[in-house]
Amino acid sequence: MSKLSKYRDDPALQIITGVCPHDCPDSCSWQVAVDPATGRALDLWGHPDHPVTQGALCTKVDNYLERTYHAGRLTTPLKRVGPKGSGQFAPVSWDDAIGDIAARLQAIIAEHGPEAVLPYSYAGTMGLLQYNGMSARFFHQMGASRLARTICSEAGFNGFLYTIGATEGIETQDYTHAKLILIWGSNTLTSNVHLWQFVQAARSQGATLIAIDPAQTRTARLADEWIPIHPGTDGALALAIMHVIIAEGLHDAGYVARYTVGFEALAQRVAEWPPERAAPLTGVPAARIRDLARTYARTQPAAIRINYGIQRHAGGGMAVRTIACLPALTGAWRQRGGGIQLSASGTFRHLNQDSLHRPDLLAGRSPRTINMNRLGDALSRDPAALGRAYYHPRPVDAPARPKAATPPVHALIVYNSNPAAVAPDQAAVRQGLGREDLFTVVLEHFQTDTADYADYLLPATTQLEHWDIVKPYGHLHLALNRPAIAPLGQSLPNSEIFRRLAAAMGYTDPCFRQDDVTILQELIAAQTHPRFADITWESLLAQGFVRLALPQPYLPFAQGNFPTPSGKCEFYSERMAADGYDPVPTYHPPHWQRVQTSPPMGGDRAADALVCISPPAHAFLNSTFANVERFQRREQTPLLRIHPDDAAPRGIVDGIAVRVGNEHGSVVLTAQITTQLMPGTVLAPGVWWAKASPDGRNINQITTQQEADMGAGAGFYDTQVWVTPLPAADSTENAAIDAAAQSLAVA
Ligand SMILES: Nc1nc2c(c(=O)[nH]1)N[C@H]1C(S)=C(S)[C@@H](COP(=O)(O)OP(=O)(O)OC[C@H]3O[C@@H](n4cnc5c(=O)[nH]c(N)nc54)[C@H](O)[C@@H]3O)O[C@H]1N2
Ligand SMILES: Nc1nc2c(c(=O)[nH]1)N[C@H]1C(S)=C(S)[C@@H](COP(=O)(O)OP(=O)(O)OC[C@H]3O[C@@H](n4cnc5c(=O)[nH]c(N)nc54)[C@H](O)[C@@H]3O)O[C@H]1N2
Ligand code: SF4
Ligand SMILES: [Mo]
Numbered sequence: 001m002s003k004l005s006k007y008r009d010d011p012a013l014q015i016i017t018g019v020c021p022h023d024c025p026d027s028c029s030w031q032v033a034v035d036p037a038t039g040r041a042l043d044l045w046g047h048p049d050h051p052v053t054q055g056a057l058c059t060k061v062d063n064y065l066e067r068t069y070h071a072g073r074l075t076t077p078l079k080r081v082g083p084k085g086s087g088q089f090a091p092v093s094w095d096d097a098i099g100d101i102a103a104r105l106q107a108i109i110a111e112h113g114p115e116a117v118l119p120y121s122y123a124g125t126m127g128l129l130q131y132n133g134m135s136a137r138f139f140h141q142m143g144a145s146r147l148a149r150t151i152c153s154e155a156g157f158n159g160f161l162y163t164i165g166a167t168e169g170i171e172t173q174d175y176t177h178a179k180l181i182l183i184w185g186s187n188t189l190t191s192n193v194h195l196w197q198f199v200q201a202a203r204s205q206g207a208t209l210i211a212i213d214p215a216q217t218r219t220a221r222l223a224d225e226w227i228p229i230h231p232g233t234d235g236a237l238a239l240a241i242m243h244v245i246i247a248e249g250l251h252d253a254g255y256v257a258r259y260t261v262g263f264e265a266l267a268q269r270v271a272e273w274p275p276e277r278a279a280p281l282t283g284v285p286a287a288r289i290r291d292l293a294r295t296y297a298r299t300q301p302a303a304i305r306i307n308y309g310i311q312r313h314a315g316g317g318m319a320v321r322t323i324a325c326l327p328a329l330t331g332a333w334r335q336r337g338g339g340i341q342l343s344a345s346g347t348f349r350h351l352n353q354d355s356l357h358r359p360d361l362l363a364g365r366s367p368r369t370i371n372m373n374r375l376g377d378a379l380s381r382d383p384a385a386l387g388r389a390y391y392h393p394r395p396v397d398a399p400a401r402p403k404a405a406t407p408p409v410h411a412l413i414v415y416n417s418n419p420a421a422v423a424p425d426q427a428a429v430r431q432g433l434g435r436e437d438l439f440t441v442v443l444e445h446f447q448t449d450t451a452d453y454a455d456y457l458l459p460a461t462t463q464l465e466h467w468d469i470v471k472p473y474g475h476l477h478l479a480l481n482r483p484a485i486a487p488l489g490q491s492l493p494n495s496e497i498f499r500r501l502a503a504a505m506g507y508t509d510p511c512f513r514q515d516d517v518t519i520l521q522e523l524i525a526a527q528t529h530p531r532f533a534d535i536t537w538e539s540l541l542a543q544g545f546v547r548l549a550l551p552q553p554y555l556p557f558a559q560g561n562f563p564t565p566s567g568k569c570e571f572y573s574e575r576m577a578a579d580g581y582d583p584v585p586t587y588h589p590p591h592w593q594r595v596q597t598s599p600p601m602g603g604d605r606a607a608d609a610l611v612c613i614s615p616p617a618h619a620f621l622n623s624t625f626a627n628v629e630r631f632q633r634r635e636q637t638p639l640l641r642i643h644p645d646d647a648a649p650r651g652i653v654d655g656i657a658v659r660v661g662n663e664h665g666s667v668v669l670t671a672q673i674t675t676q677l678m679p680g681t682v683l684a685p686g687v688w689w690a691k692a693s694p695d696g697r698n699i700n701q702i703t704t705q706q707e708a709d710m711g712a713g714a715g716f717y718d719t720q721v722w723v724t725p726l727p728a729a730d731s732t733e734n735a736a737i738d739a740a741a742q743s744l745a746v747a
Helices: 003-008 064-068 094-112 128-132 134-142 154-164 172-177 193-204 218-222 234-247 253-259 263-271 275-282 286-298 316-323 372-378 383-388 426-433 494-505 516-525 537-543 574-579 591-595 629-635 644-650 731-746
Strands: 014-019 029-035 040-046 078-080 089-091 117-121 146-148 180-184 208-212 225-227 302-306 339-341 369-371 411-415 439-444 456-459 468-470 477-481 545-547 610-613 639-642 657-661 666-673 681-683 720-725
Touching (some): 003 029, 003 040, 094 411, 094 456, 117 134, 117 372, 128 468, 128 494, 134 494, 172 302, 180 193, 193 208, 208 218, 234 263, 234 275, 275 286, 372 383, 372 426, 477 537, 494 516, 639 644, 644 666, 644 720
Parallel strands (some): 117 411, 146 369, 180 208, 208 225, 302 339, 610 681, 639 666
Antiparallel strands (some): 029 040, 078 089, 468 477, 639 681, 657 720
C-alpha cells in the first residue's frame, strides 16, 4: 500500500504539499501527513501527480523525519563558552544573541569597513528565499564582501554556455524517446535517481545505455556497457569522437551548415585528434573510441547526460564545452530525446530575482568578490593568500595584487553550508576558522564540523517548517513549499534571523520588515517573461508545482535558436577568444597529467601517486544526512576504494586502515578492494563529517583550492595521493612518501 493511500482516508490528518529543498536535480514535490492534534509530521512521500517525482522519494528523503526530529537538532541559540573550535556552547536568548552579533559586526565595520564581513553559503536549501533572500538584502545593505558561489558547477556551467548559450537541453522526461543514452560522468542512480525511470523506459523500447566513468558505479553496473576513463580526460575523448565523425563524414551537414558556426575550424582541430592520440590519455582503447563515435553518430535519437563530476578537474570547463558540441555535429537536437543535458537551470534564466535580492541596496558600491573555493586562502592573515582568493573566473581577469588584498576577513557568517567538511584544502580552512580574531556566526540545523568553530550558533528551521519556492535544475516545474509543522524549539527560518539582525543593525528599508509570504508573492508577481505565464501564486497554492509555459514536447534547438551571441551552436566562440581561451575545442589536461606524463597505471611502486576522486555517497547528500544513524550504517565507514593492481604493491588488503595523503594533508580511511574502478584511480565516497571520521578529518584534507579552467570552479577530483597501510610497513617507506609529497608541492 502506498503511503498516500494509508493516510488519505483519515479525516483527522492534514496532508500538506511541499518540495524537497536539497541540492539535487530532481527537486521532488512531496506530501506530508500531519496530525493536527499533536502538530507532528507522521510521514511523507513523493507527490503522485508530479511528472518527474512520480510518487517516490529517494531513500534519504523518504526517511526525512529521522533527520527532522533527530535528537541533534539545534533548538536554542548558542554562544561559545570553550576555546575556539571546541564546540562548547551555552544557550542564550534570541534577543541577547542578535543584539551581541549586531554590536560585534558594527564594531568590525567601524574599524575595518564592511568588506571585512564575509557571508559564506551554498545550497543546503535550494529554496530561493532561504537560500539567499533576506540574507542577500542584508549583505547588500551592509556592503559586505560578495561570495562567488563556485563550489559545485561553475567550470562546466561556463563551458556549456560558451557552446550552447544557456544550460538548457533535453527535457528529463524525453530521455524515454532516446535510442542511445550516454551517461557520461554521472551516477544517475545515486545523484539524479528520477531520471532512471525514463532511461529504463527507453531501454524497454530498445535503447542502449553506456556509462563513461572512472568507476563502475551502481549506474554503470546496470548499463549495457561501462567505459572506464582516467579522471579529467573526457575532453580528449570528445575530440577523438569528433575526429572519427568528421573523418568518416558521419556528421549532419545540413544541421551544421544552418545552425552552427566554426565547423571548418573544428574540423581542422579534431584532425589533430585521432583516437590513437586520445587512447593513452584517456585509457579508452582507440578501437573502442572509433566504435563509440560511429554508434553515437548513427543512432538517433542519441541522448547524453553529463553531470558535474566531469568538471571538478583543471580542464573541466573545456571538457564540457567540447562534449556540448557533439549533438550539434550529428544533428541530434532535431529529435525528441536527442541532445544533451547538463542542467535545466537555464530554462529558468529569465526569472527576475531583483525584488528578492535587492541589489540596488548596494547603492553604487562594488565590494570585492571572494571565491568560495578558496575559503582557506580568504581566511588567511597573509595578504598574498587573501589576494589569491579574489574571484577571477577567466584568464583575462587579473588576479588581485597582494597589496590590494585588504582588509582581512574579520567576520564570517555561514548559512546553508558546512565548509569545514565540504570545502577543499581542509587544513587551510580549519586554520582560518580557528583564528581567535575571527568572529564567526553559523546558522544550522545541527552542530556540524563548521558549527564547532562558531562564536554564535543559531538554530534554523527545515523545509518542513518554513515557506519557500524551489527552482529546480533537473526539470521545468517551479514548486511551492508550504510549512507542514511549527518550527522545532526556538528555531527560526534564515529569513527571520536576517530580518532580526537587520533591525538590530538599524537597517530601515521597508524590505527588511516584509514577511516571508509577501516576499514570495512579490517574487512571483514580478515575473514578466512569457515562460512564467502559468505560474501564479494561486496556481502554485492549488497545485504545488507548475511547469514553465514551454511547448510540449520541448525541443529547444531543433531549429537552432541557440541563445549564444551568434544564435548558433558555437564550435568557434568569439566570446572565448575575448575571455582568454582558445576559441575552438581543445584539450586542457587535468593537473595530475601535467605533473606526471604517464598515467599512474598499475602502481608497480608503492611511492607512485594515484588520482583520487570523491564523488557523492549514495546515502548522503554532500555532508547532509551524514549525522543520521540510518545513513551512516548504509555507508559503513569512510572508505577508500582501490583496485587490486594498486593495492597489492602497497601491501594493502581489504578492510585495513590506510593513510591517504599528499602535499595538502592526510586522512585515514578503510581500504575496500574492488575491480570496479579504473586502475590508477582511488575513490573515497563523500562527504563524511570530519568529526565522525576515525582521525577527525575527511577526504577534503587532500583536495586543492586550485581553480579549474573556467568560472574559478572547484577541482575536487583533480588531485594525487599516496596510499600506505597504517601503520606504514616501515618508516623508510613513510619517509619516501613524505619526500615525494614535498617534491610534488614544489612542482
Ligand atoms: N545521493 C546523492 N545525491 C546527490 C548528491 C550527493 O552527494 N548524494 N550531490 C548533489 C549535488 S551537490 C550535485 S552537484 C549533483 C551532481 O553531482 P555529481 O557530483 O555530478 O554526481 P554524480 O552524478 O555522482 O557524478 C559524479 C560521477 O562522475 C564520476 N567522475 C568523476 N570524475 C570524472 C571524470 O573526470 N570523468 C568522468 N567521465 N566521470 C567522472 C564519478 O565517478 C561519479 O560517478 O548531485 C546531487 N545529488
Ligand atoms: N571531496 C568532495 N567535496 C565536495 C564534493 C565532492 O564531490 N567531493 N561536492 C561539492 C559539491 S558538488 C557541493 S554542491 C558542496 C556542497 O556543500 P554544502 O553546500 O556545504 O552542502 P552540505 O554539506 O549538504 O551542507 C549544507 C548544510 O546546510 C544546512 N542547511 C540546510 N538547510 C538549511 C536552512 O534552511 N538553513 C540553514 N541555516 N542551514 C541549512 C544543512 O544542515 C547542512 O549542514 O560540497 C562540495 N564538496
Ligand atoms: S534529494 Fe533529490 S531525489 Fe531525494 S527527495 Fe530530494 S529532490 Fe528527490
Ligand atoms: Mo553540487
